[in-house]
Amino acid sequence: MKLKFKLGDILLLIGTLAAVILSIILWIFIMTNNQYFSHINQTSNVTEQSHSRNRIISNLFVPTSSYGFQNGQLYNLYDAKKNLPLEFSNELKDVKYGNIEKISSSRHKYEQMLNNSAYVQLTFPNEVSVNLLTKKDVTKNDQKFRRIFISPSNFYFYLGSDKSTTIYRVGLIKADFSRLRSYARNAHGRQPVKFVRLNDSYEVFYTQTEHWRVYSYLTNSQPDSYFVTRLLGTANVTARSSKKGWTTYSLNYYTKLRAPNTELKEADFLYSRYEKSKVMSTNERLLDSVEYVHKLGLSEQDLRYFDYSNGSVSYANYIEGLPVFLSSKNPQITTRFAQDAIEIAFNNTDLQIPIPFDGQTRTLPPSETVVHNLVNAGLKKAAIQRVIVAYRVEKDHSHDNLINLIPVYYVKAYNQWRSAAEWEKYGSSGVSQNQLVKGN
Structure with missing residues (x-):
């Protein structure tokens, strides 16, 4: 019995020592490979941010209008139940892009394309970049376009720039627009229109007197504190009121948020951040503006890209195919990249319940x-x-x-x-x- 007891003590001691040694080895391995584990975590965060960014881009940068021909007449197409632009975006998810070829820059050929009954047209309110559409750098020059021509073939579609009257043909792999074409043929909303050249774009003119519906919404407005927290943080923020009825919240001299007081009966905010200007392409401005739109924390469900001019990118809510001006002359969000500052003018009204x-x-x-x-x-x-x-x-x-x-x-x-x-x-x-x- 005595010998058996000593043997058990020895085995227990050996097991304990083995566990201690193994723990030390694992601790050393973890400490010396901390960068490896950190890299895994960082890669995971970057991947999540990348997916989130692509999702926001896909939501905001969607064509807002659709056009097609019937018996030689051009119509603005709309169907509340079968949304053509959203259907187009859904059908692009599995598409792979081939070569992009410049077909023509002739104004005459461009206008022929505009009035070609073989194509279903989808348009952005203003020009965007090809790389923004494809979500990757498929062209070095990052050509701009405004409208998409869906051809009878699934192997390519055409992109058109109103400003330069340039037409590009984009090769497609695994594309199928048959359902989109069916939606266009059977769209319930049809208004006769024509294209008219104004300034540097072709605009849609309604050719008849039309009866447009009036819609109503219950709204919600976030308080000042919500935007102060999202844009300035929670520490070192000071507030000062001016005589004109505005409250300015300051993180420092360079970062501020101006909010309207209740008596003004307005809902327009202005966030500004002063920083050294840098040369940015149109595509970079559009992508940077997406980050600020998301940072505001407003509802993104119906927000769409609306306009780009003089370095300002605007987004508007689209209801039943039409943009909403929440104030007298502004859509919901306008991001302005000035020479020495970034300014975001936005309205805090969220359209909640129709x-x-x-x-x-x-x-x-x-x-x-x-x-x-x-x-x-x-x-x-x-x-x-x-x-x-x-x-x-x-x-x-x-x-x-x-x-x-x-x-x-x-x-x-x-x-x-x-x-x-x-x-x-x-x-x-x-x-x-x-x-x-x-x-x-």
């Missing part, structure tokens, strides 16, 4: 009538850059958080957006062009 359509409509004249009235009011036709139908927000007094979306004509001139009614007012009052450019 109210069932109650039959209200607004009757709008043909687009040419609107342009004619603007010219008669004193606005130069050469200054008109875009003419669109969009929603103006109107407060519904039956409920604190209820708004109505009223369809009206919006016009871009002198790189500014205003309703057609506002432009008529400015034109008839004799406001100078310099004042118009400055927005006074």
